[in-house]
Amino acid sequence: MTKTTRDILDDVLALRERVSTWGAATFRHWRPRIRRPEFAAGALNLAHYLAFRKHDLRPLQRALMPLGISSLGRAEGRVLASIDAVACALSKLVGRAPGAPLRPPSARQFYRGERQLGLAAEALFGPGVPGRHGRILVTLGSDAARDPGLLRRLAEGGADAVRINCAHDDPDRWMRMIEHLRTAERATGRRLKLLMDLGGPKVRTADVATPSDRQRMVAGDELLICRAGALRDPGYAFQTGCTLPVVLERIKIGDPVAIDDGKLRGRVVREEAGNLVAVIEQAPVKGAKLRPEKGLNFPGVKLGLDPLTAKDLADLDIVAREADMVGYSFVETAQHLACLQEELARRRSDWRRLAVVPKIETGGAVANLPEIIVQAAGCQPLAVMIARGDLAVEIGFERVAEMQEEILWLCEAAHVPVIWATEVLDGLVRKGTPSRGEMTDAAMAARAECIMLNKGPNQLAGVEALDNVLRRMGEHQAKKTPLLRELRSWAS
Ligand SMILES: Nc1ncnc2c1ncn2[C@@H]1O[C@H](COP(=O)(O)OP(=O)(O)OP(=O)(O)O)[C@@H](O)[C@H]1O
Ligand SMILES: CC(=O)C(=O)O
Structure with a gap:
């Protein structure tokens, strides 16, 4: 059923009520931490924004567009002012007085966040x-x-x-x-x-060891991840130290690992004498060099560092x-x-x-x-x-x-x-x-x-x-x- 302009106005007024009430509650909770007066308006608007984006606003947006009224898509810096402007314009359209606390914002109020x-x-x-x-x-x-x-x-x-x-x-x-x-x-x-x-x-590769004839790792290669400066296992062609060795105790078999901003990706497959062995599952077509000082991420794993x-x-x-x-x-x-x-x-x-x-x-x-x-x-x-x-x-x-x-x-x-x-x-x-x-x-x-x-x-x-x-x-x-x-x- 198509909504009348009055229905749309009621929806906007209900949205305003929610945003203003929830926003005020969030802001009260934050208030003791806000010691810079110049951040107060930003914090309040952020609280309003979080309340504003708690719901799917798309149906309301589509209803507003054919009326030639802002569909609230650029309300970030001025949430209540944007809603108020829309509500006042709709009130005029239906011939209803906006009613307190609605006032059309002045241009100065409207652009305050931007300033x-x-x-x-x-x-x-x-x-x-x-x-x-x-x-x-x-x-x-x-x-x-x-x-x-x-x-x-x-x-x-x-x-x-x-x-x-x-x-x-x-x-x-x-x-x-x-x-x-x-x-x-x-x-x-x-x-x-x-x-x-x-x-x-940030966990990084420390010293690395690669075979003399091949520096690039490809899918299927195994990588030994060990304590920094502890590269000595002759059983592994590719080895890297780890700058924060405590993670070696926190990673579990099956956890994902990504090396050098994700150029190499794999999974930890076993533990050996306190070190970890990972298998590379994704690599660039020509492989990627294993290098020191590069990121060693364990995406989604809580490392508690x-x-x-x-x-x-x-x-x-x-x-x-x-x-x-x-x-x-x-x-x-x-x-x-x-x-x-x-x-x-x-x-x-x-x-x-x-x-x-x-x-x-x-x-x-x-x-x-x-x-x-x-x-x-x-x-x-x-x-x-x-x-x-x-x-x-x-x-x-x-x-x-x-x-x-x-x-x-x-x-x-x-x-x-x-x-x-x-x-x-x-x-x-x-x-x-x-x-x-x-x-x-x-x-x-x-x-x-x-x-x-x-x-x-x-x-x-x-x-x-x-x-x-x-x-x-x-x-x-x-x-x-x-x-x-x-x-x-x-x-x-
Ligand atoms: N002095 C250095 N020695 C070795 N590698 C370096 C050095 N400085 C930067 N890099 C590497 O060069 C790249 C760009 O460095 P930059 O500091 O611009 O970016 P970054 O992404 O913030 O670096 P990182 O993630 O390593 O902290 C990164 O891959 C970084 O690891
Ligand atoms: C800058 C930086 O540290 C990063 O993009 O990860």
Whole structure:
């Protein structure tokens, strides 16, 4: 039966009631953790958004569209204001007074979340460059410690911020990178924000052993995973140490294993003298090299690791002193975030001024994202990183596109900036030529406030291409909203 406009109005009013009541209850629960007044509106809107998305809204959306009224598809940053605007327009259509507490929102109220998100992005990543909305964050490789001019070239090419991944290199090199960063800032007159990423409890390959005549592993190969530095079993051609050997006690026969961002995938088939034997089930057609320092994931397995390793705690002494933003790898819960905050507080009385960047790279972190956001932004400036490298391995490559959308929506609701990370223009940065698909991915990345490039010999080309794509896409898209500038592509 087709609904009348009055029925649709009643549905919208019922939705408003649910969103406002449930949202208020969630917000009350969060309130004690919200110590930054500037996050209060974002937290309340996030609470409303969670209530808003508890139901299938598709029938209501389809009913609204033919009436020429917003179908609520871009309500992320302003949930109640969007519903109120729709309810007021419907009331006018049916000739009914909207009734308290309904008021059509002013343009200022309607766009308040958007303004707050813009201010948060500026505080985190700097003012940006004219004509481009998204910021560019570049991961520094070891060459940035050796080559004093590299940072200047990256800054001149359009980089807004840089990332030091504390999982690699060492404090001496990081300090040289930072020295070069400051020199580049003086030379260009631009302040470049610094993100330092704690390695976190990421399990990695340590030393590896491969046969002298074959480095690549293929499906069917067996891999011995043992304690770091314990490669000596002559019975296995392929062997790797494991940087966090405690996992060897926690993995069970049958558990999945993925190596080097999922290039090799297999399953643990037996245990031998405290070590694990895995069989590779999926590998690239030509195989994949077994290399040290690569990720060793056990997707979906609860490893129960401490959220901050001894190395993280040592690195944090430098990170808390030098960085503008602290990246937190493999964070999974609000409690993990609170642990990091305690450690920061031990090192700096003004730690709340430091920004924190939880890296969302496991299913657990996705599930707990609202609580992680509240714990983090309740105390300090926050950006959320969609760390697609590990996220894809942990939740499955097929779910990444959907999940990055959901993370973007949730963060927009909280007025929190997002960093779109990993494999952005990967072919261009590593090999010098982009694929068509990665250019489209870079264009999609324009919906995040900041886009990260990984290490590679052609980073400058990556920065320049990204700068170009982001400028173009900024004319067509703002977050979820298509922007209809005049089209110039066709002869008419
Ligand atoms: N100093 C290094 N030595 C060896 N491998 C490195 C080093 N630095 C980076 N890598 C590898 O280069 C690739 C890109 O590194 P980058 O820090 O940009 O990305 P990442 O995905 O955050 O790295 P990781 O997952 O290893 O922390 C990764 O595969 C990383 O393991
Ligand atoms: C950036 C990162 O750590 C990842 O994508 O996994």
